[in-house]
Amino acid sequence: MRRLFPAPVPAHEAEDRPWEPLELADAYAYPAGADAAGADAAGRQAGAWLRANMVASLDGAAHLGGRSEPLSGPADKRVFGVLRALADVVVVGAETVRREGYRPARRRPEFAGRREAAGQPPAPAIAVVSASLELDFSLPLFTEARVPTIVLTGEAAPPDRVAAARGAGAEVVVAGRGPGVDPSRVKPELAARGHTRLLCEGGPRLLGQLAAAGVLDELCLTTAPRLALGGAARVLDGPEPTDPQEVELTDLLAESGFLFARYRRL
Numbered sequence: 001m002r003r004l005f006p007a008p009v010p011a012h013e014a015e016d017r018p019w020e021p022l023e024l025a026d027a028y029a030y031p032a033g034a035d036a037a038g039a040d041a042a043g044r045q046a047g048a049w050l051r052a053n054m055v056a057s058l059d060g061a062a063h064l065g066g067r068s069e070p071l072s073g074p075a076d077k078r079v080f081g082v083l084r085a086l087a088d089v090v091v092v093g094a095e096t097v098r099r100e101g102y103r104p105a106r107r108r109p110e111f112a113g114r115r116e117a118a119g120q121p122p123a124p125a126i127a128v129v130s131a132s133l134e135l136d137f138s139l140p141l142f143t144e145a146r147v148p149t150i151v152l153t154g155e156a157a158p159p160d161r162v163a164a165a166r167g168a169g170a171e172v173v174v175a176g177r178g179p180g181v182d183p184s185r186v187k188p189e190l191a192a193r194g195h196t197r198l199l200c201e202g203g204p205r206l207l208g209q210l211a212a213a214g215v216l217d218e219l220c221l222t223t224a225p226r227l228a229l230g231g232a233a234r235v236l237d238g239p240e241p242t243d244p245q246e247v248e249l250t251d252l253l254a255e256s257g258f259l260f261a262r263y264r265r266l
């Protein structure tokens with residue numbers, strides 16, 4: 001891994017070698033203020049920061065055969081793991097949970113001290129966004145999570161599925177007036193529960209809605225040196241706006257032909 005943009009400052013950033021997890025963590029730190037100290041009088045954390053992490057093929061595909069794994073590589077997996085280790089909560093769409101077989105985030109000993117100092121539990125909670133609640137609540141994601149898994153849904157979600165989620169130990173958060181979640185409520189609802197360092201791991205349909213609602217602060221995008229061809233969705237798959245949204249490149253790292261870019265909403 002080495003930094004291409006902006007110019008490397010710590011000496012190791014210019015060296016072409018795999019960075020240690022804590023070096024990567026420094027490079028991907030959340031902005032100052034993205035913590036509980038930013039709470040306003042209503043208990044909503046003004047400083048909540050929603051970052052997304054996605055991998056795309058060179059031709060823009062978000063998956064190959066329904067999985068993102070064929071697009072990933074060793075450095076992408078390290079970034080994926082470090083971004084989780086920095087987050088309070090991982091927000092993910094139900095289809096990604098179903099297709100990728102989500103489990104609770106694991107506790108990583110090398111981040112234990114940092115997380116404790118930041119007032120975070122040993123591992124981030126997983127927050128699944130679902131309207132149907134067609135999720136298998138007997139899976140470890142719900143039954144074995146040390147930090148209870150959150151299920152974000154709407155007021156009209158099927159009551160029996162809400163009961164099943166709660167019965168499995170999940171915390172159900174209602175954040176929408178119909179069956180679905182209002183994307184603009186994801187950040188404040190999670191922030192009100194003390195989760196201000198948010199990481200969205202997709203999928204494209206959920207991420208598209210968050211971006212369309214104007215609440216996505218940062219996109220960490222891995223571009224893999226691979227052509228996926230086919231008709232897979234792009235990393236954001238949401239309602240088409242009249243004008244494109246402007247973003248700013250803040251960082252660009254590279255390893256083994258993979259590019260790791262960070263963009264911020266302007």
Ligand SMILES: NC(=O)c1ccc[n+]([C@@H]2O[C@H](COP(=O)([O-])OP(=O)(O)OC[C@H]3O[C@@H](n4cnc5c(N)ncnc54)[C@H](OP(=O)(O)O)[C@@H]3O)[C@@H](O)[C@H]2O)c1
Nearest residue numbers: 054055066093094095096131132180181202203204205206
């Ligand atoms: N390249 C990458 O980095 C990456 C990352 C993640 C996923 N992926 C790939 O993307 C694919 C899945 O992505 P996807 O876009 O099809 O699905 P997704 O965004 O993961 O999930 C869509 C589902 O999330 C729920 N959902 C979304 N918006 C909602 C809202 N506003 N309110 C309530 N529920 C909402 C619905 O669940 P219910 O149906 O339960 O109501 C919906 O069917 C997989 O193939 C996965 O491998 C790639």
